[in-house]
Amino acid sequence: MPTAVPPVRGLRIPGAHPWLRFALRRTGRLLVSLWVLVTASFLMIHLVPGDPVRAALGLTAPADLVLARKRELGLLDPLWRQYADFLTGLFHGEMGVSISSRLPVAETIAQRLPATAALAVSAFLLSMLVAVPVGVVMAVLTRRGRRRRAELAFTGTSVVLGAIPDFLLAVGLVYLLAVQTNLFPVAGRDGLGSYVLPVLALAIGPAAVLSRIVRVEMLAVLEADYIRTARAKRLTALRIHLAHALPNAVTATLTLGGLLLSSLVAGTVLVENVFAWPGLGSSIVSSIVAKDYPLVQGTVLVYGVGVLLINTVVDVALALLDPRSTIGEG
């Protein structure tokens, strides 16, 4: 139980210390996870059974070409040397050269990342913008067993929408809004209209799941003692719901929102393939099929770093919103 801060005059801001501890702890966790990610993506090429270069170039490739490519990739060096080269390369922003296109991996990624990021971020924003208001309104309308029918309709719809995977939604949306009605382009990235279908396909599921979570969180918060206190202060219903309930409901929502955002990042892979979106998702699949390991390695690394950064940002946001839970721990 947090107790009162000792009333020492002159010694200001007793909070600085825990914040520093939090920063250290969180940075430590980020670094360790990064190390695991980097090492795993380094080892990936070595875990492939058989000869990866032979597999990439095909059985008919001449032996000296395979050997030359191996030397080029550094696969003939001792493992520790390869690992050290890999790490130093990363520090300089180099991720090797693609086996098939002979282009630097970093260049290919830099070219394709913006399209993927734009997709993931807009889908995340859309799902948050829909889920929070819908969840809050449904909580207020249906709390304490009111409006049973509205509650059932909402829960049913959100369960079904949340259960359909994004790539199936994508195919359905293409059929309905592109093939049947010609409202939006079927594929490609060309203007704002081309964003509508992929963003919808990515956002609908998370929005459904998240709105249900927001509602449940809001319902729990609305029964809290401090909401009764706010009502005893005779504040308006709007102020009670928005200023007193919402900030407390949003912490859990944010945690799950962060998880959703990182799965959104991964979900772009499938949706990009449906819409032939020129992002990382289409390139990772083609490079896996083509066994272009350096490119796969780089792409996995970029996705992983994206996920780790999102998790860290969510944790920091949580700490700022609810200093007690995060700062107090450990």
Next chain:
Amino acid sequence: MRAARVLLRPVGLAGIGLLVLVVLVAAFGPILWDGRATVVDTDHLLAGPSADHWIGTDNLGRDLFFRVLVATRLSIVLALAATAISIVLGVVLGAAPMLAGRRVGRVITWAVNVLVAFPGLLLVLFFAVIFGVGARGAALAVGLAGAPGFARLCHTLVAGVSERDYVAAARIAGVGRFRVLFRHVLPNVAEPLIVNATMAAGSVLLSFAGLSFLGLGVQAPSYDWGRLMQDGLNGIYIHPLAALAPGLAVILAGLAFNLTGEALAGAFGIGDVATVRTALGQATATELTAPVPGAVLSVDDLRVTLPGVHQPVHAVRGVTFAIKDGEAVGVVGESGSGKSMTALAVADLIEQPARVEANHLVFAGEDLTVPGDPESRRKHLGTSLAIVFQDPMTSFNPAHRIGPQLAEVSRAHQGLRRRAALARAVDRLRAVRIREPERRARQYPFQFSGGMRQRAMIGMGLMGTPRLIIADEPTTSLDVTVQSQVLALLAEVRRDTGAALLLISHDVSVVTDVCDRVLVMYAGRIVEELPAADLRTLARHPYTKALVAAVPDMETDLDRPLAVIPGVPIDPPHVPIGCAFAARCPLADDHCRAVDPPLLADAAGNRVACHKAAPHSVTSKVTA
């Protein structure tokens, strides 16, 4: 029967029905229809739906309907295989801390925690690179990618069970680790594990479809649903059903697993249990009566009804009382006597679906049972009615600083600007003896101690000019020295503001110390009302006497057991016909059990509801 419980629910029936259908098609589909799914019809390449081909044909003229049916087996088998890999690995990793000792366990738990942070699809792609493209590689990849999640779940479950007594007992008895795991731990975590495995199979099915759809899973000439979708997508302009039909199959099969899981969870009692709610019945007619003159609060026949599981619960069953300006009235009674409900009803804080009725409920000239202008009522109650709740730890909003929480009152009702309202909040904190109020106002509630929070809560009530303070067990959760400080502060505040006090407490001695008059409540009714000074000596109701006798004092013989009130309080939904206290009353007779005694006032204005109460208080003097 649990199986019966699963089937009785519509969700369970739908889920298991679908699942049986899917499994049957998976088992017999390839045997029955493989020929029709592979026969090439060159006259109908990429044809639309027709009588021959219900959902058309693919680019080789093969019948898509039968291909979707035949693909069921491969899709389901691969999904189940991947799920099995996840479960086995997950259980091994999750139980590792128990089997391999603490140090190894900690490393594994740490690794699992790092892996869980990455989304499943990313892990799937990672493993797909290692195992290569194809059905077997994809099954391994999906299975391995699902393992960390299962390991986390299993670890939590195992940790929960292994702290139980019987596991500890088995360990102390020298039972080996593996035996403990298989005999004592796993059977006890089996239910949530099965439920989660069922649902996981559904989502594995979906991710497998995704992988095949990307071209990383099942390769031609084999086909599963994902592969069929992939083939159909290119022709979506000409032949949309080729892509949509396998997608629909994926969704149906996924739903079959998920619904079955939900139903199992419900039957195992893991999910929430649906409650039966009843209507509250008809409102009873209320007659308007005049408030007691000179009273800041006048309540006539207050009734509070809550919805119960089987029938409505009458928490407060007709309570009538008044509080004069500046007077302190205490309400005592056991838990469930309706005293807190009375306080909340008086404060107009009881919400739907509970119902509050009264002939009148007049506070400072305004009848709260009559709908009025919400704006002016908010202002009126917000400034002249102060409320102190029982638990100061939970009554402040953890997300806001203390100062703004107080200032809010002045901003909402007194039209003060932010700065002025905050200055008033600091001033009020000083008034309730909080040291360094400027600094404290900037702190969060969790930085305050319980006693300080309760004082801040009183300070919140002082933001306006309270005419009545309702204090619901204000000292119950505080320790004794802090208790007396808070009570002293309440007394001081009343002296300064002239506010009346309604003090709810189960503590007879607190009420006698602080209050002028006492209302004794039992089973939602007032059973006795008398001056607080007379509570120990002149009480007439057997319940009041028992309450007083149960309070130990300096003369209590500590060698003998402390006095208690025999029996248990009535169950609010089951109020007897006669006197509610009869079952516990030493004086009760058949008349008491048959006829509910009315609350009658004597010449001095004291009231009692008891057939056995002596008309003269002198004769009922208690020797406790």
